[in-house]
Structures are given as structure tokens and as C-alpha cells.
Amino acid sequence: MPYEPPPDLAGLTLAEITALAEARKLPPLDQWSPGEMGESHMRIAADGRWFHEGGEITRPAMVRAFASLLMRDDAGRHWLVTPGQKLAIAVDDAAFIATDVRQDAGALAFRLNTDDLVIAGPDHPIRAAGDADAPAIYLGVRHGTEARLNRSTWAQLAEIALAGDGRSVTSRGATFSLMPA
Structure with missing residues (x-):
């Protein structure tokens, strides 16, 4: 199914924005307890660009998919979480x-x-x-x-x-x- 970005904020009411935000199906990261931990070899630059092993990830769909698996722990460390793995990801400023x-x-x-x-x-x-x-x-x-x-x-x-x-x-x-x- 092709991705359709939400319309510009200026053209949406609060009710429409709320409905769009609630309709987004995100993985239940807080319900997963992955057994394997490691390094993702990924980094999010301060300007929001994503990198893997030094090369930029240029496909917006991949960035959106990875971003849906992102969490930050109480120590401030960022992780990509799946049901089986929890991989550290370097974040220069904000995710x-x-x-x-x-x-x-x-x-x-x-x-x-x-x-x-x-x-x-x-x-x-x-x-x-x-x-x-x-x-x-x-x-x-x-x-x-x-x-x-x-x-x-x-x-x-x-x-x-x-x-x-x-x-x-x-x-x-x-x-x-x-x-x-």
C-alpha cells in the first residue's frame, strides 16, 4: 500500500489532527522484552538525517519504519526495539x-x-x-x-x-x- 503523508497542518482542524495521530498504528515497544542486545551501527544526525555504517538512509519509508521502533531509556540512550532485539542507536541531539x-x-x-x-x-x-x-x-x-x-x-x-x-x-x-x- 503506498504511503500518503498527512495534509499540511494549516488545512487541518484539531479534531482531524487528533484522528490522524490516533490512526497511526505503532508497534507496542513497551510490551516487548527482547532477549538480544547489540549495536545497530546507526546514527541520527542533529539535522534529522539517518545513517547506517556511515552511509545516509535516503528512503523516507525506511526512516519512518525505523523511527516507529525507536525509544529512549531513563539514562538517555536510544534504542531500536523489535520483539527479538534491542539495538543501540547513536543520536546526536534529538531523534x-x-x-x-x-x-x-x-x-x-x-x-x-x-x-x-x-x-x-x-x-x-x-x-x-x-x-x-x-x-x-x-x-x-x-x-x-x-x-x-x-x-x-x-x-x-x-x-x-x-x-x-x-x-x-x-x-x-x-x-x-x-x-x-
């Missing part, structure tokens, strides 16, 4: 890149570089890191992984914050500071 944001009905919906749709809120928090001169904003995705907002998405989020108190944004009842601690 995903947030490439767009839309505010609708009291929520902030993000599109990721993998075409995943994530609605910020208590289960998908926004976190500010870095410092005032070089801030970095992250969105919780799933299984401990995060997406770093790219420059244009960060600017969109800053405009949303400036329309309010200038320092924070609210989504699904949760307020998130955009000021690094």
Missing part, C-alpha cells in the same frame, strides 16, 4: 525534528520530519534547553524520545508565545515555558 506547528482549539499540533503528528500536552511536553543566547526547544514524542524544533517552527512557536505572555505557551491545559532554565 526527531519538528518541522511545523499549528495552534487550534487550545492545543499546539506539530508535524515531525517523519510526518508524525504530535499534539503537545501533559503526555507530550515542551521543554526549553540551552541558554538565552542559544535556546533549544524540544517536544516529547513517544517512548521517551523527543523532537527538536527547527528554526522556522521555533519562530512560529515564539509568535504564539508573544501573542500571550511572551514567555510560555499552553496546549491541552498544560503551560510550557519557552525560557531555558
Whole structure:
């Protein structure tokens, strides 16, 4: 079955975004207990590109498939998880890149570089890191992984914050500071 990416965020309501995000069938990583551990020889660069043994993975479908198997443990280490294996993967910064944001009905919906749709809120928090001169904003995705907002998405989020108190944004009842601690 051919892959059809979701429409642009600008043309979707919050209800449509929610339905699309919920319709995505993701593997139940938290239910698997693989017996074999090892190294994947893969790396996700800070710009969101995926590499295997030094060569870039250029097929978007492969990146989406691998991304659906990704988790981060409490120690901050990223893993590709299948029912039989748990393979370490190097991540330079964040596993995903947030490439767009839309505010609708009291929520902030993000599109990721993998075409995943994530609605910020208590289960998908926004976190500010870095410092005032070089801030970095992250969105919780799933299984401990995060997406770093790219420059244009960060600017969109800053405009949303400036329309309010200038320092924070609210989504699904949760307020998130955009000021690094």
C-alpha cells in the first residue's frame, strides 16, 4: 500500500489532527522484552538525517519504519526495539525534528520530519534547553524520545508565545515555558 503523508497542518482542524495521530498504528515497544542486545551501527544526525555504517538512509519509508521502533531509556540512550532485539542507536541531539506547528482549539499540533503528528500536552511536553543566547526547544514524542524544533517552527512557536505572555505557551491545559532554565 503506498504511503500518503498527512495534509499540511494549516488545512487541518484539531479534531482531524487528533484522528490522524490516533490512526497511526505503532508497534507496542513497551510490551516487548527482547532477549538480544547489540549495536545497530546507526546514527541520527542533529539535522534529522539517518545513517547506517556511515552511509545516509535516503528512503523516507525506511526512516519512518525505523523511527516507529525507536525509544529512549531513563539514562538517555536510544534504542531500536523489535520483539527479538534491542539495538543501540547513536543520536546526536534529538531523534526527531519538528518541522511545523499549528495552534487550534487550545492545543499546539506539530508535524515531525517523519510526518508524525504530535499534539503537545501533559503526555507530550515542551521543554526549553540551552541558554538565552542559544535556546533549544524540544517536544516529547513517544517512548521517551523527543523532537527538536527547527528554526522556522521555533519562530512560529515564539509568535504564539508573544501573542500571550511572551514567555510560555499552553496546549491541552498544560503551560510550557519557552525560557531555558
